[in-house]
Amino acid sequence: MKKRRKTRQIKVGNVTIGGNAPIVVQSMTTTHPKDIKKTVDQILRLEKTGCEIIRIAIPDDDAIKSLPIIKKSIHIPIIGDIHFNSELAIKAVKAGIDGIRINPGNTSKKQIEEFVKFARQYQIAIRIGVNSGSLEKDILKKFGRPSPEAMVESALRAIDIFEKLKYDNIKISLKSSNVLDTIKAHQILAKKGDWPFHIGVTEAGPSLISAVKSSLGIGRLLMDGIGDTVRVSVTGDPIIEMKIVYEILRSLGLRKRGIELISCPTCGRCKVNLIKITQEVEKKLENIITPLKVAVMGCVVNGPGEAKEADIGIACGLKSGVLFKKGKAIRRIEEKNLVKELVKEVNKMAKYASQK
Ligand code: SF4
Secondary structure (H helix, E strand, O other), rough: OOOOOOOEEEEEOEEEEOOOOOOOEEOOOOOOOHHHHHHHHHHHHHHHHHEEEEEEEOOHHHHHHHHHHHHHHHOOEEEEEEOOHHHHHHHHHHOOOOEEEEOOOOOOOHHHHHHHHOOOOOOOOEEEEHHHHOOOHHHHHHHOOOOOOHHHHHHHHHHHHHOOOOOOOEEEEOOOOOOOHHHHHHHHHHHHOOOOOOOOOOOOOOOHHHHHHHHHHHHHHHHOOOOOOOOOOOOOOOOHHHHHHHHHHOOOOOOOOOEEEEEEOOOOOOOOOHHHHHHHHHHHOOOOOOEEEEEOOOOOOOOOHHHOOOEEEEEEEEOEEEEEEEEEHHHOOOOHHHHHHHHHHHHHHHHHHOOO
């Protein structure tokens, strides 16, 4: 792991991004904001699973009307995602959003200037969100394809507009669905300034594909010390984004939240239905915030060892399992009661840890 890149700090609502602040986790709603109930429900679910900033697409005036009600119903800052339209961006700020994402590929210099003139009094954070799929035409022509260098040029052009206007409350993202291009673009731009980076691999696909691409792209950047706020992109329920992002952050020792589930792949030695047991345990523990390591192991070969290393765990045998807590074997439990008993003990442990 390289030392984290030194970046300037900015604020999105009450959340600090950059400098030595913890890496901030964000997501985006999949609903149209005019469906206030669905949007609020989704954000509240995301909050519970660790989302710290939420981005909402603002495609039209209907979305603007919903913003004040949505804002009152949730507890995390809102970033408005707006394309092509500085007028809509101004209305969104008036409606109470805390930050805005603009895409330099489809926002003109004049639109940026108009918006900044207005945004200055609110000092709202602006993300210059470069996307390889919507680069400026002249940049695409110059580089021949949406290469890392092309993305960097797009970002630098927009940064220059903001810097000339002396508006430094900005962060940058350089997103591509190509993992290697994403990594390289950030590595190039990181050498040119101290802007905080919002990192992620865009259009990363359904959950499994996204987990792999995001782990490689985001993981590599974080290991290089690059990245101040993260969004994993998943085609599906955004709650899955939270699971992937926290697993990446936990694996790199950068954030700890919730249950780290250690489970074996099972093999011919296993005498219980470990896959079913593990799936049930995972589901039943998904709302726990306290960081705990829970092991669910199939047999006596590696089971006792892993279960002992975990805060709590079970090592299974013939139609039963032994419960281990902080390295000590506590009791043997019949297979049919394994999930119930393990979940009960984990909940107890989480409650105790949160009261300490
Ligand atoms: S812990 Fe036991 S059951 Fe699980 S994979 Fe290893 S040897 Fe097989």
